[in-house]
Amino acid sequence: MVDFLLSGDRAAFDRVIGDALAQDGALAATWRRRAKAYGIDSPFDLLTEVSRYDVTSVVGRITTPLLITDPDGEPFWPGASRELYDALTGPKHLVRFTEAEGAHLHCEPMGRALFEQRVFDRLDDRLAAADGAGSPNGSGRVTH
Incomplete structure (x- = not known):
């Protein structure tokens, strides 16, 4: 399909994709x-x-x-998180999510609470460092 896209034949490409979407309602909804x-x-x-x-x-x-998330089993862009992290020269932080934690795959769908905790913890740390004051509990993290 990539070669077909690169051929530049818009009408033919749209027809092939349109036919595929017409045959698969779930795929069409996702598209x-x-x-x-x-x-x-x-x-x-x-x-x-x-x-x-x-x-x-x-x-x-x-x-x-930048905070870059890197889940095990990324199906769409495997290795892209690490590639971006390695290419960056500025401030960066890579957060891994593993299958063992139940937080693997694209967007960590089964580990959303862990994902959100790690992202918000990192945000708390960055904001505390930026204002020099720290969080209300002094730990760099806001607790409830």
């Missing part, structure tokens, strides 16, 4: 949900636009502190 944010109807146009989302040429200029 619509994921495509909605872009406001682009043509599969060819959408994938062409998304292919432009590449930070490779500017990754060395990123200076904003």
Whole structure:
């Protein structure tokens, strides 16, 4: 399909994708949900636009502190979290999520509480460091 997309034949590509979506209601629903944010109807146009989302040429200029999550079993972009982390020259923090923790796969779907705890803990640490005051309990973490 990538070669077909790269061929530039918009009409043929949209027809093939349209036929596949017409045969699989679940796939069509997923496609619509994921495509909605872009406001682009043509599969060819959408994938062409998304292919432009590449930070490779500017990754060395990123200076904003980044938190990068890295789950085991990432099905869409395996290894991309580590690749981004390694390419960054500015402040960065890599947070691993493992299958043993039940927090693997894309977006850590079965480990959302662990994901949120780690992300908010990191945010607490960054905000405390930025204002120099720390959190209400003095630990760098807000507790309830």
